[in-house]
Amino acid sequence: MPSHDTLLDKYAELIIRSGLNLRQGQQLLMTAPLEAVDLVRRVTHHAYKAGASLVTALYSDEKTTLMRFEQGHEAAFDAAPAWLFGGMAEAFRDGSTARLAIIGEDPALLAKQNPDHVARANRSRSKAYKPVIEQITGFATNWCVVSAATPSHARSVFPDLSPDKALAALWSAIFKCTRADQPDPVAAWAVHNKALHTRVKLLNAKRYRALKYKGPGTDLVIGLVHDHVWAGGASEARNGIICNPNIPSEEVFTMPHRERVDGTVCSTKPLSYQGSFIDGISVRFEKGRIVDGTATKGGDVFRKMIETDDGAARLGEVALVPHSSPISASGIVFNETLYDENAASHIAVGQAYSQNMKDAGTMTPEQRLAAGMNTSLIHVDWMIGSGALDVDGITADGKAEPLMRKGEWVE
Amino acid sequence: MPSHDTLLDKYAELIIRSGLNLRQGQQLLMTAPLEAVDLVRRVTHHAYKAGASLVTALYSDEKTTLMRFEQGHEAAFDAAPAWLFGGMAEAFRDGSTARLAIIGEDPALLAKQNPDHVARANRSRSKAYKPVIEQITGFATNWCVVSAATPSHARSVFPDLSPDKALAALWSAIFKCTRADQPDPVAAWAVHNKALHTRVKLLNAKRYRALKYKGPGTDLVIGLVHDHVWAGGASEARNGIICNPNIPSEEVFTMPHRERVDGTVCSTKPLSYQGSFIDGISVRFEKGRIVDGTATKGGDVFRKMIETDDGAARLGEVALVPHSSPISASGIVFNETLYDENAASHIAVGQAYSQNMKDAGTMTPEQRLAAGMNTSLIHVDWMIGSGALDVDGITADGKAEPLMRKGEWVE
Numbered sequence: 001m002p003s004h005d006t007l008l009d010k011y012a013e014l015i016i017r018s019g020l021n022l023r024q025g026q027q028l029l030m031t032a033p034l035e036a037v038d039l040v041r042r043v044t045h046h047a048y049k050a051g052a053s054l055v056t057a058l059y060s061d062e063k064t065t066l067m068r069f070e071q072g073h074e075a076a077f078d079a080a081p082a083w084l085f086g087g088m089a090e091a092f093r094d095g096s097t098a099r100l101a102i103i104g105e106d107p108a109l110l111a112k113q114n115p116d117h118v119a120r121a122n123r124s125r126s127k128a129y130k131p132v133i134e135q136i137t138g139f140a141t142n143w144c145v146v147s148a149a150t151p152s153h154a155r156s157v158f159p160d161l162s163p164d165k166a167l168a169a170l171w172s173a174i175f176k177c178t179r180a181d182q183p184d185p186v187a188a189w190a191v192h193n194k195a196l197h198t199r200v201k202l203l204n205a206k207r208y209r210a211l212k213y214k215g216p217g218t219d220l221v222i223g224l225v226h227d228h229v230w231a232g233g234a235s236e237a238r239n240g241i242i243c244n245p246n247i248p249s250e251e252v253f254t255m256p257h258r259e260r261v262d263g264t265v266c267s268t269k270p271l272s273y274q275g276s277f278i279d280g281i282s283v284r285f286e287k288g289r290i291v292d293g294t295a296t297k298g299g300d301v302f303r304k305m306i307e308t309d310d311g312a313a314r315l316g317e318v319a320l321v322p323h324s325s326p327i328s329a330s331g332i333v334f335n336e337t338l339y340d341e342n343a344a345s346h347i348a349v350g351q352a353y354s355q356n357m358k359d360a361g362t363m364t365p366e367q368r369l370a371a372g373m374n375t376s377l378i379h380v381d382w383m384i385g386s387g388a389l390d391v392d393g394i395t396a397d398g399k400a401e402p403l404m405r406k407g408e409w410v411e
Numbered sequence: 412m413p414s415h416d417t418l419l420d421k422y423a424e425l426i427i428r429s430g431l432n433l434r435q436g437q438q439l440l441m442t443a444p445l446e447a448v449d450l451v452r453r454v455t456h457h458a459y460k461a462g463a464s465l466v467t468a469l470y471s472d473e474k475t476t477l478m479r480f481e482q483g484h485e486a487a488f489d490a491a492p493a494w495l496f497g498g499m500a501e502a503f504r505d506g507s508t509a510r511l512a513i514i515g516e517d518p519a520l521l522a523k524q525n526p527d528h529v530a531r532a533n534r535s536r537s538k539a540y541k542p543v544i545e546q547i548t549g550f551a552t553n554w555c556v557v558s559a560a561t562p563s564h565a566r567s568v569f570p571d572l573s574p575d576k577a578l579a580a581l582w583s584a585i586f587k588c589t590r591a592d593q594p595d596p597v598a599a600w601a602v603h604n605k606a607l608h609t610r611v612k613l614l615n616a617k618r619y620r621a622l623k624y625k626g627p628g629t630d631l632v633i634g635l636v637h638d639h640v641w642a643g644g645a646s647e648a649r650n651g652i653i654c655n656p657n658i659p660s661e662e663v664f665t666m667p668h669r670e671r672v673d674g675t676v677c678s679t680k681p682l683s684y685q686g687s688f689i690d691g692i693s694v695r696f697e698k699g700r701i702v703d704g705t706a707t708k709g710g711d712v713f714r715k716m717i718e719t720d721d722g723a724a725r726l727g728e729v730a731l732v733p734h735s736s737p738i739s740a741s742g743i744v745f746n747e748t749l750y751d752e753n754a755a756s757h758i759a760v761g762q763a764y765s766q767n768m769k770d771a772g773t774m775t776p777e778q779r780l781a782a783g784m785n786t787s788l789i790h791v792d793w794m795i796g797s798g799a800l801d802v803d804g805i806t807a808d809g810k811a812e813p814l815m816r817k818g819e820w821v822e
Contacts, residue, residue: 027490037445037472044475048482053490055479059470061448064455068466071459079438079464083508087498097494 002181004171011146011180012042014247016050018189018234019144020098021243024051026142029091031058032102036148039102058084062109062152068121069113077120080128089131092141095239099136099143106152107335110275119304122274126308126377133379137353138361139235142243147174147338156335177248177327177339189244196233199252199409203230208393211318212400213265215389217282222318222347223260225372227358230254235355248327250342253319255356257372259288261315265347267295269333269340269383276301277335281382288314290349306349311376316352320345323387323407337381345385345404350376413592415582422557422591423453427461429600429645430555430658431509435462437553440502442469443513447559450513469495473520473563479532480524488531491539500542503552506650510547510554517563518746521686530715533685537719537788544790548764549772550646553654558585558749567746588659588738588750600655607644610663610820614641619804622729623811624676626800628693633729633758634671636783638769641665646766659738661753664730666767668783670699672726676758678706680744680751680794687712688746692793699725701760717760722787727763731756734798734818748792756796756815761787 002010016022028047032040037059044055068076091097110118136143149170151163157173158166175181179188213220232252236242267281280296290313295302306313321328321344328343352374354360360368369375391404402410413421427433439458443451448470455466479487502508521529547554560581562574568584569577586592590599624631643663647653678692691707701724706713717724732739732755739754763785765771771779780786802815813821 024484025486027492029494034445034448034470041472041474041478044478045482048478048484048487051484051487053483053487054492055475056492056495057470057472057475059445059468061452061468063452064466064468067452067455067459071456072464073435073459073462075436076459076462076464081438081465081467081502083440083498083502084467084495085498086501087494087496090497091492091494 007171007175007180008039009042010185011175011178012039013046014178014180014185014189015043015100015144015146016046017186019146019244019247020100020142021241022047022050022052022098022142023241025053027091027097028052028055028100029058029088029097030055030100030102031060032148033104033150034059034061035150036102036104039148043100060105062106066109069110069117072117077117078124080124082128085128085132089135092132092135095141095237095241098141101145102148103145103336103338104148104150104153105275106150107156107272108275108277109152111277113275115276115300115304118275119301123308123377130377133351137351137379139237139355141239142237142241143245144243144247145245145338146178146247147336149174153336157332173330173332173334177330179248193233193244196249196252200230200232203252203254206393206401207396209396210260210394211403212392212394213384213389215386217266218264218384218389220263220265220285221261221394222315223257223372224318225255225257225357227371228254229356229358231355238361246338246342248339248342250325250327251319251321251346253317253356255352255373256315256318256347257288258311258314258374259372261285261288265384267382267384268344268386270297270335271337271380271382272335273298273301273305273380278302290314305378305380308378309376311374312350312378314349314374314376315347316350316374316376316379317348317356317381319347320391320404321385322404322409323385323389340383341381344383345389345391345407346381346383348379348381350374350378350380418582418586418591419450420453421596422586422589423450424457425589425591425596425600426454426511426555426557426658427457428597430557430655431511431553432652432654433458433461433463433509433553434652436464438502438508439463439466439511440469440499440508441466441511441513442471443559444515444561445470445472446561447513447515450559454511471516473517477520480521480528483528488528489535491535493539496539496543500546503543503546506552506648506652509552512556513559514556514747514749515559515561515564516686517561518567518683519686519688520563522688524686526687526711526715529686530712534719534788541788544762548762548790550648550766552650553648553652554656555654555658556656556749557589557658558747560585564747568743584741584743584745588741590659604644604655607660607663611641611643614663614665617804617812618807620807621671621805622814623803623805624795624800626677626797628677629675629795629800631674631676631696632672632805633726634668634783635729636666636668636768638782639665640767640769642766649772657749657753659750659753661736661738662730662732662757664728664767666763666784667726667729667758668699669722669725669785670783672696672699676795678793678795679755679797681708681746682748682791682793683746684709684712684716684791689713701725716789716791719789720787722785723761723789725760725785725787726758727761727785727787727790728759728767728792730758730792731802731815732796733815733820734796734800751794752792755794756800756802756818757792757794759790759792761785761789761791
């Protein structure tokens with residue numbers, strides 16, 4: 001078996017080549033937890049090798065994040081680094097700077113803090129971050145989200161292992177799920193992208209009006225916007241660069257209609273939202289809006305989340321993932337959306353991606369809204385798939401075609 | 412003797428209280444080397460205790476800085492993070508965000524790199540950084556520069572000690588020179604500021620037309636701008652907050668006239684400029700401009716430095732420091748301007764501080780230039796003091812009054 005350093009280097013190269021497809025002369029702006037410094041350095045190495053003009057890493061630190069909630073004065077929770085986010089949006093706008101997010105925070109970091117303080121801080125942050133999210137969801141530049149194993153995250157995934165073994169186990173799972181452990185990870189991603197693109201083409205040809213979900217606690221119809229576009233795997237950003245925005249990624253996804261979602265749905269995996277766990281969600285939609293909802297864990301956080309703004313209680317994304325995906329097959333619950341969303345079909349409340357509707361990039365905000373595209377400060381994925389889920393595609397004339405049975409593609 | 416952790420905590424508290432005088436509701440923006448993370452965390456702790464609304468730390472990493480020069484493509488050296496510096500300038504402009512720079516980089520980090528690449532990268536960076544420097548030199552907000560001991564910097568100061576001992580020796584010197592090792596460092600700085608302010612008051616009352624320097628290799632007259640203001644120690648920023656911009660600080664300083672400097676001067680300590688050492692500088696000024704100059708070490712870097720722009724070969728600051736200052740008394744050459752400049756009288760080429768001329772803050776750029784205020788992308792301090800330096804003040808009617816003899820204040 002290759003050494004950890006060899007695998008880390010292959011992973012970093014995969015991120016630069018397949019994830020970002022970084023071009024000569026581009027700047028790279030990375031965010032990462034301090035504990036991911038080794039990966040940041042390998043990524044930086046491959047970025048300069050690929051011709052990056054400048055690599056900037058912005059680090060987050062769980063210890064200081066926690067200090068704010070533990071020691072901050074009451075008035076301290078409505079501030080956000082708008083100055084920094086304004087600068088980041090500026091960097092992405094013309095596509096000259098690529099964006100890499102390395103995630104790996106403790107999913108329960110803020111679980112013991114005052115939920116009102118956490119909600120206020122998150123709301124301020126989301127609001128200030130909006131200029132950045134608009135550039136990313138609008139695909140102004142090539143971007144990619146990946147994960148690094150960190151001690152606190154590894155502990156949450158493998159609570160019964162020693163710290164060293166937990167960290168090693170999480171890295172091993174990351175290398176496997178991202179195909180970084182394969183002899184030629186870049187070639188493996190080319191094959192994988194081809195399979196996703198075939199599925200996307202099939203679905204786009206169908207022009208379904210809606211998707212119908214049936215499963216334990218789930219009986220849901222999700223209308224799709226008229227000019228919806230299914231996407232998955234590598235996508236072309238507005239700067240002309242084809243990138244893989246998520247590594248790993250097993251999903252195909254499109255745009256729900258913000259006013260045409262009806263029925264009940266249950267979550268099938270826990271969800272970590274800005275430092276707290278939410279589990280056992282059960283909600284009812286009426287005309288696109290969550291009108292009734294509970295969660296067996298983190299109910300307060302869930303309620304505050306969908307109250308962020310009007311669009312936070314409506315859908316912005318619907319994604320299909322076979323139950324047999326490699327991430328699901330690993331049997332690991334990663335407590336991290338990037339991985340868990342690729343283990344199961346999911347929906348997301350909040351902001352929609354303009355790539356999922358034809359011409360959304362050139363529409364006015366009013367036109368987008370009229371077409372059914374959702375908008376919000378947040379975008380939170382939420383797993384509803386399992387080995388017991390059936391999904392039908394509803395055609396323009398109302399006929400139901402089986403898409404998934406017991407969580408697997410029918411064809 | 413108190414433990415390292417106790418001293419580090421006292422140092423952090425001194426930085427927040429005396430250095431920045433951070434106010435409730437302010438944000439704090441910190442830059443620091445990765446190796447200074449322990450100090451960053453203690454500073455963050457005291458910032459939130461003081462009521463900071465948000466603390467953001469931007470880390471630099473010697474390893475990735477070096478990768479750029481070792482692996483970057485030829486075209487890679489003209490880029491700078493203008494998006495980030497634009498955001499920083501925005502944060503400081505209204506005085507709502509305080510600025511802390513924690514320094515501690517290897518002073519010779521880039522010494523072996525292609526000097527043309529280094530000069531190009533520094534020039535691009537300085538140019539992009541100008542909006543920030545303008546806010547800082549214009550005192551838009553409370554700011555402070557301090558040092559942290561890092562392994563690479565400690566090695567350069569104590570090359571004969573083991574890594575652990577070198578690091579401990581540098582921390583010990585830092586705690587001593589900053590008065591963090593005194594029982595009440597904040598009170599000690601109040602006393603120290605009082606002494607500096609008394610000296611400033613004396614010098615401001617004199618209204619000297621020029622300063623005259625005599626020493627080995629030095630025979631120099633530095634004209635002062637007509638409405639010059641001597642400053643030193645704590646100063647009031649435009650947001651009304653009194654801060655200590657440098658910890659340590661032993662200097663009193665004012666504004667030279669950009670066209671009235673004549674004669675020769677020799678440097679008395681090595682100078683680290685953006686990753687390279689410069690030593691044994693000897694230059695001749697004519698009408699304010701360096702017309703002839705050599706350095707026994709780093710001559711290329713020195714030449715490129717003063718060729719950055721027109722103002723880079725003219726003076727922006729003149730500072731007097733007694734030879735018996737605690738930093739000089741330590742006998743340590745710190746290879747870091749923040750410390751070494753406080754061990755000796757010095758001059759700086761490049762940008763002048765507007766606090767050093769009456770009403771400079773409200774003048775147009777043309778009016779400032781006409782009054783003799785220098786402007787440049789750079790500001791580089793440069794030590795010329797020693798136990799052999801004599802300094803006279805030249806009064807309006809041309810009389811010479813002894814200010815310093817053998818490096819010490821006459822009164």
